[in-house]
Amino acid sequence: MATSTTLQSLLMKEDEEQRNKRRTTSTTLLKKEDEERINWLDLPPELTTSILLRLSVTDILDNARKVCRAWRRICKNPSMWRKINLRDCLMYEFDFESMCRHIVDLSQGGLLEINIEHFVSDSLLSYIVDRSCNLKSLGISIYEPMTNKGVMNGIEKLPLLETLVIFHSSIKLDLKAIGHACPQLKTLKLNSLGSELAHDISQVGYIPLLECDDDALAIAESMPKLRHLQLMGNGLTNTGLNAILDGCPHLEEHLDVRKCFNINLVGNLEKRCMKRIKELRRPHDSTADYPYSISVSMVVQMMITSRYH
Numbered sequence: 001m002a003t004s005t006t007l008q009s010l011l012m013k014e015d016e017e018q019r020n021k022r023r024t025t026s027t028t029l030l031k032k033e034d035e036e037r038i039n040w041l042d043l044p045p046e047l048t049t050s051i052l053l054r055l056s057v058t059d060i061l062d063n064a065r066k067v068c069r070a071w072r073r074i075c076k077n078p079s080m081w082r083k084i085n086l087r088d089c090l091m092y093e094f095d096f097e098s099m100c101r102h103i104v105d106l107s108q109g110g111l112l113e114i115n116i117e118h119f120v121s122d123s124l125l126s127y128i129v130d131r132s133c134n135l136k137s138l139g140i141s142i143y144e145p146m147t148n149k150g151v152m153n154g155i156e157k158l159p160l161l162e163t164l165v166i167f168h169s170s171i172k173l174d175l176k177a178i179g180h181a182c183p184q185l186k187t188l189k190l191n192s193l194g195s196e197l198a199h200d201i202s203q204v205g206y207i208p209l210l211e212c213d214d215d216a217l218a219i220a221e222s223m224p225k226l227r228h229l230q231l232m233g234n235g236l237t238n239t240g241l242n243a244i245l246d247g248c249p250h251l252e253e254h255l256d257v258r259k260c261f262n263i264n265l266v267g268n269l270e271k272r273c274m275k276r277i278k279e280l281r282r283p284h285d286s287t288a289d290y291p292y293s294i295s296v297s298m299v300v301q302m303m304i305t306s307r308y309h
Contacts, residue, residue, distance in 0.1 A: 053080065084114045114138060151173065152174055175218035185225060213237055220246060230281075231260060232258050232290070238269055256281040
């Protein structure tokens with residue numbers, strides 16, 4: 001009986017030692033895990049900046065800069081506001097112009113790229129360009145109340161501009177003046193809303209785009225450094241396209257003439273484009289990958305508004 005009691009005592013003692021050992025091991029692991037856990041506030045400022053730059057503009061302004069003083073200082077640094085994409089801001093309800101002006105102020109003259117898929121006024125465009133003399137890339141959507149004069153006055157103040165993206169309904173721009181004012185221009189994307197109507201609602205009797213090579217001839221004459229050109233829904237013909245190929249000798253990377261239905265890309269013109277252009281998008285190619293999204297009803301409404309005002 002004594003032997004049995006002693007054995008039982010030894011087993012109980014060993015079991016208790018094992019439990020204590022497990023508890024010690026578990027505590028050690030938890031302490032090690034706590035030590036290895038990242039404290040986001042202790043990250044170097046340059047690493048925090050790199051992370052915050054991956055957020056949207058609204059996330060930075062509405063959330064990130066309110067986390068702590070350190071993040072607020074980083075969010076106020078002009079380096080955070082050199083490249084701005086405001087395309088996604090249509091989904092938010094706020095004073096867009098005030099926000100845009102605030103962002104330009106935060107850049108302190110260091111703004112290099114800005115992309116706005118929004119209704120921009122002449123005064124807002126003027127505010128941006130007057131405070132961003134080093135701007136190299138500008139993307140804007142042009143509808144009323146913007147005016148031709150306001151757009152031209154803004155763009156002509158950007159001599160270092162290399163990329164210009166314009167999404168418009170019916171405004172007629174002086175591309176020759178733009179080319180002379182922006183001699184470094186390498187990428188031009190000029191896209192017309194009317195092309196969607198010509199393709200999508202032809203059943204209601206919409207008249208196709210009239211043949212017009214004015215834009216093409218202006219590009220050929222004033223933009224010799226172009227490497228990328230997108231003219232969606234333009235009225236240019238084979239004559240205009242040949243002029244562009246003649247006047248823009250560096251246009252070899254990308255040419256997009258989708259929905260330019262007055263172009264007949266066959267014969268020598270087709271061979272010329274195929275031999276020279278690395279990425280060629282033809283008039284009837286799909287527009288499924290086009291980044292802008294405008295419903296037909298919205299386009300109709302804007303065109304009617306433009307016609308009667």
